[in-house]
Amino acid sequence: MHFDAEPARQALAKPYVRGLFLAAILTGSFLLFLIQPMVARMALPRIGGAPAVWNSAMLIYQALLLGGYAYAHWLRHFRPRVQAGIHLALLAAAALLLPIGLIRSDLPQGIEPALWVPWLLCASIGPLFFAVSAQAPLLQRWYASASGGRDPYALYAASNVGSFGGLLAYPLFVEPQFALKSQSWLWTIGYGLAAALIVGCALVLPRTSQAVTAVSSETRPIGIRRIALWIALAFVPSGLMLATSTFLTTDIVAVPMLWVLPLGLYLLSFSLAFREGAALPHMLAQFVPVMLLLFGATLIAGHEQLAYMNAFIGLVLLFVTSVALHGRMYALRPAADQLTGFYLAMAVGGALGGVFSALVAPLVFDWTYEYPLLILAAGLLVPQAFLSSRIARIWHPDPQRRLRRTMIVATIVAALVFLGIFNPADVLGNFHEQIAFIAVVAVGLATVGARPAFMVTLAGALFIFGGYRALEMSFSDARTRSYFGVYTVSDEAGERRLAHGTTLHGVQLLGARERMPTTYYVRGSGVGRAMQALPLLYGPNARVGAVGLGTGTLACYAKPGQSWRFFEIDPAVVRLAQARFTFLKRCLPDPTILLGDARLRLDHTADASLDMLALDAFSSDAVPTHLMTAEAFASYGRVLAPNGLLLVHISNRFLALSPVVAATAQRQGWHAARLIYQPSALEKKDEASTSDWIALSHDPGKLQQLTRRSSGWQPLLAQPGFQGWTDDYASIMPVLRIWNRSPSSD
Template identity: 70%
Template structure:
């Protein structure tokens, strides 16, 4: 190789594989790491991760465009330019977020991308260009060998970085250690890129891919690439929203959809097509049988739904990315192909992360993307006999018969639904069987299949959702979807699949319900306020919800609510459907913004009681549960103040987290798991789990004495508490720790 370092093809391939894999590993290790660093500043809403993903996709698009542009210059000059870019980006090391305080009224949709871009933008941009750039260098260094197989190494590295973070890096290293680890990895990648550069030939004539010999892709082919990349990217963010809304907004769960999305590239770009072809064949069946599972909203099957959603995402991504691979251009057009792929990925992120929350009052993007996947995935008849059924001139007639049969089925099923518009269990089973039979017979013919798939999505969730949208029963914001339903006797507020408030109608409309009844931990604390702090007690509540707690307010008391989502305030104010605030605390003081930041601005010792009830669905804002957060609560509370923490959760056992923070911060703590009586259940009382904390032991005793059920909270042996610098959700997940089932 004239002008370059002599190396055998195997040595060159090994060096390029290691360099690409290492760069991709770093690229996707940084995503959950920086998101974790952002929690104390930005909170733990699912949309924070989606906004971060938009930044990553935009930077990835920029990196791919830069790699494509570098194809205009000889390889050695490319190497010099890229090593210079890597050196300049190194000025942002060690990696971390800018030290700045966001404004109290900061708009997350703007500040999250800005903060992420300013903090890691140059580093991410420089590393993101590596995969397409080094693949092109490999083709030049080996005399034109096909570089596409190296993309599998890139995505294996990406998947490894994502997997390593929650399983190895986060549990073992604090954030400072993680930052140093990443910095060391960056130095290694720089050396590996420089070593790859030494294998490049000096003469442009020896690089056949720089002078294009294959014809350029037409506009339709490029649009097809973009569309095939758009659907998996959008579906990945839609699946992420489901997981992080109903379980917990932490990197461990953020990385699962992204990791499977990346792994799909490694499978789809395999030289041996056996595995991707087999998986692709079953995608239409999977879409038909499970496409509506998530939108059906079965709360009792959250983990099953999560697994189905992840499986569906992976299979759809393999099928569509495999189709992209089948339509790939010659190696001399490689960077343009990856640029189109990046454009599609970015547009999918924009659709699910930015446009959908504005355009839709519910997560309609999910069924729309499922339909789009059904329109794009390759299809083949399941059996030869089915193919013969659709052959011949009468197939158009058969499509019409199918459409009519499905339409009649939908009308009949809707007609026999109960007056509330929700199909009964038996009717749903009949509908499922009918749609499945029609859909399975239609696989292999795209239009009939799409008709069956659309019918299934309509019956299982779509019909109910459209009804609620028409009735204006939903509100969607950056932080989630809120649904208000009403019967003759009550009005309910749900966030995601979790009930967040019930207001009884009529004469009992001021009565606290659900987790906030008089016998609950927070109810007992509210009733004890005059006894503990006199008539002028100062009360703070983190998390407004439907405003239920306002009906514990008494004349002379000072109350302030902290609520991050303006949409919730609209639901609970004078013009909203819930009237706890207008009836019980007109003109209530509501501070909008992240509660931890707003409490940090409050004067010291300015509250006597603080109630922490800020969960989004069942997702836990981790930054509100760290020892530093509890220090903030302790500063704003009077020396004899009370802190009430709501830890009711289907998926996480949070008492060890609170116990560890209490021990570290010098708090005394007691826990009450409240089981309502049959009469209270009639008044919509719920089982609730509250922990009361105070740095004054006499105050805690005064609250709990005479009330059976309170138990002293003790730290869990071997559990490491959460801090801003270190936290892992694995030890408190009930699914992973059977001993926590009854915790």
């Protein structure tokens, strides 16, 4: 079949043909953001939730995305029709791996999971991910070729709309409605649709490369400085998106699925930035620097009483900053014939930003210092315009005058920072920090448009309103960071506290009461009553396991002759429990602590080797779903003796988890009782917390022995219509407290 370039261009003028390219790009991007969480859900039971594993998985996704963009860039050496033939052949070859699923390969003995996982993911979905990831830049180049030089960059906005749609569709619609096998077939159908749309796009391509772009003969080679600037402009929003997610979920408020919002806003920023018009860039050049001054420092202060307001501020700041930086990148875009190189540089910057925030920062910093550093980098890169003509006249274009004014600003800011922190002779009163911050911001408003002076004031604002306190904490050695978050140990009023971000993770009373269990583990709690009943239930040689070490509080229920083992995924928690708290030292000096994902560790634990297992592995309010599935409970039942007891902690501000446990108990023949413990006012003074524990056993008599010893236990009833979680189906949407208000779920 013969198609000339001119008919192709005429065809493209028809709305339905342009819509064809839009539909193809939308579909590909939608599929790309479905496959990542889908495969993660498939892999979780087999590879666990260790951060090294997931960091290596993230690197593989980034590498495949970079590879796809590099492949699209390489294809520019061929005629459009040849490009289409090569890409369609790749899509056909990748289709041999459909439907999506992990290959049958178990973790070999002695192999590091972080090394095995990349091979597993590459072998399972690598070609599919690679082929789909190349479509956004490739189809834009085809569009430019077929249209005789039309600007294709607006299509990238469609690409990110598709990505945003896939991001929201998975947790809100796909995961709640479909099991993993059905999800796999749904994705397969989508892949077939995407391939058909690409065939349609290929049919309107010209047979020669003469119509690639109307200005292709006039374009100049792109310099290394321009490429480096593209990379930097992509690096900062990508890193800031991940840093914002970490900062919000650890230092502000731990809300399930909050990570979706930063990523969604990051994707939407492309759609707003990659469009023509001078009004938006000019507005952002004045608005975004002011936002950085006012709210970059405010968010770092991280006041707990304003947690939700801070979360909102952080999301708005991320969005406007991303729009500004991506808008500047769009303004610096090359001609269409160099489009793929532009997107390759963007992918490199995005990958480096992700590596910095997700991999490097947790190793290098003991706090989320990447956040203020990226705010400073944003201040250095965002477009800036003077707020008024009077301010513009202050900053005379003469370099020497500008330098002198910048030095004056630096002196003023340094003085204000000194007064704000030390407040000698009580010059600024009780609100010295706030007064100094407002003064620095006022100075900063007069520097917007004069970048060196603006950077001085921005650094001063960040330092005075939260930065110096963060440095003080770092120098005091009170803070520890791992891939799971930031842990802070503090002493106050006769007690030592461990916080995970802003969430209390454990408390130890100091002095004569240092062995007293506190928080969720007090003697009146469900687990406290079970631990006290151990000698009666299983004799003096009871065998106890605990998933989640924390501060080691449960160790103070241990008795001579008993055998205890802890399962803990985070080595940092083990170090803190042994070095900064004395529960283990005083009550269980030589504990058995098994590092790694608890489910994987339990898979290698002997049958019937425990009498009691306490499950409390939740970090803040986040729930590792693979520890709450039917298959996980089957594993717990296997390692427990036939009359063993399983204690599950389900206290959670955002999720009603009792229906999950009740459905599994009913399915697997567990007998279950629930105790919601409300401490008295006097007990709260000793750091007793409200707690919600469920006790389960396959032996009804053993459960009755426990529940009859004290009042408060209630039978756990399954919620009608709730099917529970399995490795094939688990969604938190039905158990979010904003949706689920039934009595059985409270």
